[in-house]
Amino acid sequence: MTFRFKTLLGAAAVIMASSMGAQAQTALKWAHVYETSEPFHTESVWAAEEIAKRTNNRYKIDVFPASQLGKEADINQGLKLGTVDMIISGSSFASRDYKPIGVTYFPYIFRDPAHLIAYTKSDVFKRLAKGYEDKTGNVITAVSYYGTRHTTSNKPIATCADLKGVKMRVPDVPAYLAMPRACGANTTPIAFAEVYLALQNGTVDAQENPLTTIEAKKFFEVQKNIVLSGHIVDHLNTVVSKSRWASLSDEDKKIFTEVMLEAAERTTKIIEERENKLVDDFKKRGLNVVEVDKADFEKNVLEKVTFEEFGYQKSDWEAIRAIK
Template sequence: MKFHLAATLGAVAALALTASTAMAQETLKWAHVYETSEPFHTESVWAAEEIAKRTDGRYKIDVFPASQLGKEADINQGLTLGTVDIIISGSSFAAREYAPIGVTYFPFIFRDADHLLKYTKSDTYKALTGGYEEKSGHHITATTYYGTRHTTSNRPIEKCADMQGLKMRVPDVPAYLAMPRACGANTAPIAFAEVYLALQNGTVEAQENPLTTIEAKKFFEVQKHIVLTGHIVDHLNTIVSQTRWASLSDEDKQIFTEVTQEAAARATAKIVEREKELVQVFKDRGLTVTEIDRADFEKNVMEKVTFEEFGYNKADWEAIRAIQ
């Protein structure tokens, strides 16, 4: 009887411990708009699993890719509404809450990916992400290199004037519009998930995105030219909602930060490596890949676009440009 009683008590204790663990585990939603094949998704999944490991299973994070929980504007709003806990999204969308952070999308502000990564370790980065958190309440834990944005088109482009009257899809974000509009393009704010069809049916004849995105979304199937405008060195922020961040212990905040930064570094390395290969890949597919007169494009932007119209501070632009 003593043996059976001990066994019974042991089983009850085990069940109680299991129930306690289950109750302690929290399920979080992590959302983004990228394809499952892209590093932004695969590294988000890695980060979700790694956070679970490092917190002894106290957090179960479900990752929702490819706009499953809404377009980029929707998931940014979801941070405030409480429908998502973590997202990856560009500073262009964060700028809707805190305009100055969008200066990082001003055309030609960064020289290359290395310049961007140096910026993420600067005092200017701390000031701009801090300003975003103060205004929105949400916390940026990491920044990933998204890729350098180039233009695809069904007409040849070599200089800024060649874009005059071009029907071009551009995200409905002010900074993205700066270069195309400075060159006279007619921009259309088509949702990211609908761009392929819009190019295919001729609603627009051009778009702009990094080479890796052009590959992942198969835009090369419905475009003839890849024009290496390199007008924006793009990035994504990993953002934790205000309520979720406030609920974390200091120890867990450290874990979330470390893991998301590791994931960002892993994704960045993959994007940089793939970008090196893609120019030749697209040439092999029969597309025309064109170098542009970058100085001509930059001159038009600086003459026709002002920092003030976007709510950016020229001092931030100067500080970022000066980073070596």
């Protein structure tokens, strides 16, 4: 065998090995509905890169933001269909498959973000997450703080009774409707993209969202009262599909979980920092920021709304409330 032939054969072997290595890299899709400027996206991109590093580039994860792979209901369905591998989504959607986990959206169940994070490390979280996993096969690997939901309105709102008869835009999700309906508001499920115009033209008189969303979507331009009702301490789950999770080795499952938990912690920190600044920012803009008696709102919810009508269990609510 000539030296030249040996050299060519060696080069061919290197090319083949390289090709096989490239083929061994697994491509994954991570989807969510949030904008590229939001931490739910930036920290997902960080996590995708970090997973690649920690697995020696055996995984290439592409993150698809802003509903590129469908609305939230679509990407949840995508976990079943195999069109996505991982998503960021709320427990309100997880509860469509396993109702008890939706209790985490019940008004005033969480005192503050710290209480929410404590819940994610508790036995009750493990039990609810396992219930969802047993029902779907999908795995919740991490939970991020999304923001505390407050109210904006045309008129000042100080008590639950002040919402009576107010036309209020609320997402068409059972637990989101609980507080407004308990207070007598007329709820309207307007599409999120149309909320600004609906507030501007008077189709509705109020809406509810976290302060970060109120600022990002400029609702403060068409509503001068920001009511700190704090009725839901909201969160998002990072979920890996049944088929993808089953394909991972125990070592890779550990890496994916660790990185996703780190990303959730980074996200939570960013959201809390932004929220802390926004109350003063809104006041400086001349908006009427109203502190309310949350106990009054909570009392009305507990008197007028039952856990059973949503498929929730009061024992889960009590267990979460008891977490310190």
